[in-house]
Amino acid sequence: MASDTHWAQTRETGSLLGMRFLLFVYRYGGRWLFRLCLLPVICFYMVFRPASYRASQDYLHKMHAATSDFPAPRPWHSFYHLWHFADSLLDKLGVWMGRITRQDVVLHDGEIIDELLASGQGALILISHLGNFEICQALSETRPNLRLTVLHHTANAVKFNQVLSEYNRASAVDLVQVSDLDMSVAMQLSEKISAGQFIAIAADRVAINNTERCARLDFLGHPAPFPVGPFVLATALQAPVLTIHCIRQAGRYHIYFEYLWHGGGINRRNRQQQIDNLMQGYVQRLQHYCLQAPWQWYNFYPFWAPQLPPDSNSNRETSP
Numbered sequence: 001m002a003s004d005t006h007w008a009q010t011r012e013t014g015s016l017l018g019m020r021f022l023l024f025v026y027r028y029g030g031r032w033l034f035r036l037c038l039l040p041v042i043c044f045y046m047v048f049r050p051a052s053y054r055a056s057q058d059y060l061h062k063m064h065a066a067t068s069d070f071p072a073p074r075p076w077h078s079f080y081h082l083w084h085f086a087d088s089l090l091d092k093l094g095v096w097m098g099r100i101t102r103q104d105v106v107l108h109d110g111e112i113i114d115e116l117l118a119s120g121q122g123a124l125i126l127i128s129h130l131g132n133f134e135i136c137q138a139l140s141e142t143r144p145n146l147r148l149t150v151l152h153h154t155a156n157a158v159k160f161n162q163v164l165s166e167y168n169r170a171s172a173v174d175l176v177q178v179s180d181l182d183m184s185v186a187m188q189l190s191e192k193i194s195a196g197q198f199i200a201i202a203a204d205r206v207a208i209n210n211t212e213r214c215a216r217l218d219f220l221g222h223p224a225p226f227p228v229g230p231f232v233l234a235t236a237l238q239a240p241v242l243t244i245h246c247i248r249q250a251g252r253y254h255i256y257f258e259y260l261w262h263g264g265g266i267n268r269r270n271r272q273q274q275i276d277n278l279m280q281g282y283v284q285r286l287q288h289y290c291l292q293a294p295w296q297w298y299n300f301y302p303f304w305a306p307q308l309p310p311d312s313n314s315n316r317e318t319s320p
Contacts, residue, residue, distance in 0.1 A: 122193035131247040247293035
């Protein structure tokens with residue numbers, strides 16, 4: 001993968017049969033047998049996906065420069081990094097198969113969600129590829145009135161998502177495939193927000209159809225491209241904006257809820273400033289939790305590489 005290759009163009013590795021075999025191992029042999037089978041898979045990945053290894057090393061070097069608590073990266077640290085990623089895929093399966101429940105989750109400031117649900121107010125949730133957002137599925141077990149729509153791009157993970165769907169249990173979480181935010185999508189989301197539902201969208205990857213609609217913000221000491229679209233959408237919806245970070249700590253899943261904006265009307269003159277503030281706030285909180293769980297960052301592509309023209313280094317105000 002070249003430095004200018006988009007993350008969504010990364011080819012999915014592995015066969016459908018192999019994925020089903022690993023799922024069979026997990027279902028009947030448990031987590032530890034599954035992990036044992038993962039060893040050759042990760043070794044294969046290290047050898048045949050060297051771009052992912054280089055991206056991991058780049059991230060680990062930046063993490064070491066950002067905090068002295070993180071070790072100077074060695075080659076085996078990328079193996080450990082990929083191991084965490086593989087383990088997170090197992091968590092996704094565990095959630096959808098009902099093996100990870102509310103008892104496995106620790107909520108921090110969960111009253112934010114409860115207050116919004118009580119008032120019938122919907123919200124936009126900005127998530128990331130740090131940790132495992134799917135753990136939030138466990139929230140629906142104790143909050144039957146929670147309706148959540150997750151916008152995601154799955155074109156480069158078709159096989160895995162096919163396997164996942166075969167074991168998907170009934171849930172209050174809607175997974176919607178979307179490659180770009182246009183006006184029709186924005187209108188549908190506005191209707192959901194008005195009905196008191198929640199919309200989740202990852203805000204740490206630039207959309208494949210809008211690589212020019214991004215801005216460079218400091219992340220771990222270096223400028224990195226972040227998409228403008230989710231933040232333009234936030235100001236258009238005028239609904240509360242939250243961040244949710246779910247990371248694994250001391251053997252349990254910790255979900256952190258935080259407000260980025262309480263919502264409300266905003267005039268066009270101040271809209272760009274609000275977009276800038278939301279982007280800065282999002283990236284700052286992402287870095288905060290990334291420093292808490294550095295091995296749980298799962299963007300295995302050249303994250304800091306240029307993905308926009310040299311003259312496009314500032315936010316662009318455009319309608320979603």
